[in-house]
Amino acid sequence: MSVQELRNEREGEDMVDDRPRPIEIIIPEDDHKFKLNIEALEDILCDDEVRDKPVVVLSVAGAFRKGKSFLLDFFLRYLGHKKGSRETSRNDWMGEDDEPLTGFSWRGGVERNTTGILMWSEAFPATLESGEEVCVLIMDTQGAFDNQSTVKDCATIFALSTMISSVQVYNLSMMIQENDLQHLHLFTEYGRLALKQSKFKPFQSLCFLVRDWSYPYDHFYGEEGGRKYLDKVLTVSETQHEEIKLVRKHISYCFDSISCYLMPHPGLKVATNPHFDGRLSDIDSEFKKFLFELVPFLLQSKNLVVKKINGNIITGRGLLECFKAYIKIFESESLPEPKSMLEATAEANNLTAQAAAIDKYNKEMEELCGADKPYLAPQKLEEEHKSLRMLCLEQFFETPKMGGDVFSAEYMKKLEIMIDEAYENFVKRNESKQLMNAYRTPAVLCLVMVLSYILSTILDMFGIESLSQTAVLGLYIPLLLVGLWVYVRYTGQLRSVGTIIDNFTSAIWDQALQPIYMKLLQRGLEQAVNIAGTSKEKKTN
Structure with a gap:
């Protein structure tokens, strides 16, 4: 389904009634840019019950079709129950067994369902253990690495989500793999570049949520097993490659706190039934047990993380200004273009080959007509230049590089320009020997x-x-x-x-x-x- 079709579907739902619903606040456009839905954000964040209160912002991000929206609807069910019961001791927030799951739009299959960044239109009141009243906001994000999003799209959405949220849930499947950490490194670094330097860490709380965990005999489900597993994954040792150590150090540097929670598989009915609508009766009991523990782990009053920037508490009205400021940064050309690992490696290969070729040219020309060499006839100098230029271009072409000839063409053209500019400098130096160095x-x-x-x-x-x-x-x-x-x-x-x-x-x-x-x-x-x-x-x- 296209972005426009999804948007039309949501707009049609919005026109039915004014009940709480997901609102698209960061809207993707056809040119792979993003637009801020200021009017919708103002309706949420400038509400009288929100604008002057500290906010808690929980967001879920990760690869597409991994159940982020499905999970968020249980968060909404928990917060809605708390709002109705006002922190009573009742534990039936998960609802009835035959009750369909509603909230953020979700469905099974391979096509993406969420685009941009969505925020639930209702802010949930909560009271911290200190007695301070806050508002909890829930955000859903476009899944990364679908077949319509560029690396920059994924980096922008993840970075904005991490910059805005006080708790970022990184939704992963089966285990934390090295490429998951590398993507997190890339996306958080992209967000960190957009933030001004300060004495505080750029982001607040990160929770690795590992879905469909299949190794409970190594690390059991839940928070404790997740903590032990995370300690093992993020351990830095002397035997590791520098690249691997750098990724782990960067992640630890970027967040105030990092946790992990291991979730079992929800069952075959959830995974294979195209008509599954979120009823608890179709979900495995073990999944329900640890879901019952996960949601309070993130949203119980004692665990809420108030949004702060540079140590300052952010209110609803302040969060609106943050959105405006951050989207301007990503709309500008001030940030570098994020690249895939293939692109980055191919670029490094080509730059290395380019540098080796121009170094060869400069070295050979220095031997021919360097500062300590006598004047060389212009015709002879030009002949040597043409011969050496051809050799250097052949060296670049024959050097093994990733990306193929099409990718390398731009670097070949740049190398030709660099060689010609260097030749002009050697000509001037050679002429100066004839006219000025004759003393x-x-x-x-x-x-x-x-x-x-x-x-x-x-x-x-x-x-x-x-x-x-x-x-x-x-x-x-x-x-x-x-x-x-x-x-x-x-x-x-x-x-x-x-x-x-x-x-x-x-x-x-x-x-x-x-x-x-x-x-x-x-x-x-x-x-x-x-x-x-x-x-x-x-x-x-």
Whole structure:
């Protein structure tokens, strides 16, 4: 059944009478976005009996077709009985054996029944053990992982449900599996990102409700068996993989309290009878026994959890503002797009292959025309770039990646852009060697020529002609090297010769000229200090 058909069906039911009923407060739209039904929420939360009272919000979330709505109707039956009896000692809240189950819409089969988030239109009054009066609100959520919902749809519904509720019931089938914890990790992290950082944990109470538990000989049904089972599931040990430890630490960090309850199977009549309407007479006695204990475990006065945000108690009117604020966050583009595990793994594979390819390109180009390499002819540089570009793209294509060629096409295109941008930078660096980096080598060689000329002149003055002629060689050899170096720089030919000349002049500067320059500079500074001190003494005297 489509979303619109389900909505029309509910609207038709709503027009029949004004009795309490489920109201769709978060409405899914065709473009996989969600709309807040503000008018309906105001009718519930701004009622005179609700608006200024603290609220307890219980929500059930989990995979679709796992009996969430069916279970919630027993919660409604319990709360309705409490409201009528006002906490008497009577224990017949479960009703008559032949009484059909009413409340949130539910049915058997494989098609989804609940869409968006629904809230029961009636808030149930309750009194805490402290004597404080509160209102209990019940929410039902769209089942996750049906064939019409995206990962973002599931994450948004679960995150909103967890952010709004004070008690989140995580409805699971048969056992708590690792993928259940990973989904919880993803969905709660999505909700945590939407909340502002504070010193308080982001969410309040989480209850793992394990349906159709088949191992009572390991851990018996109920709260105590659930607690022992949960302790075993959430245990963090040194032998576990880091990913597994991270999931458990995250869940423990996110919630103030975490519990677990193990429920037996309700019986074959419930599972296989298409006409089952919730009558207790069709449900196994063992299921009824532990259902009778489960509902008070969550909704008895002493167990109620008042909704708080950052330590502040939330009233009905405050909860309305929370809904408005949260839906705006999820409507915006400020949150990252949640991905399935396949998508996330495929993305990681492609990003890793992409990074390896661009690293190869940069490394090879650095070897070819890096900062310590001489100028390379533009034509030669372009040829090397084209050849290396092809090799890097082939490396990316041949690297095993999840997602297939269609998924990888986007990353291949991005890699091509990254390589072309890197090439432009290498071209600029290469050009700078020709135009701007042409100072050190010729400057050192020119300085050698000047010093050789001065030395030759001094030796001529003292009549030492043999040494003077040797000094003249220090004039012509640098001149020859300058000419050769200029040729290499501007043509890009004989690059190995250019490298030898650069290394030779660097050695002259580092080993001879720079030490002499530093000594002369130091002496000059010392003399300047001495002269300044002498002048100061004369003025004082």
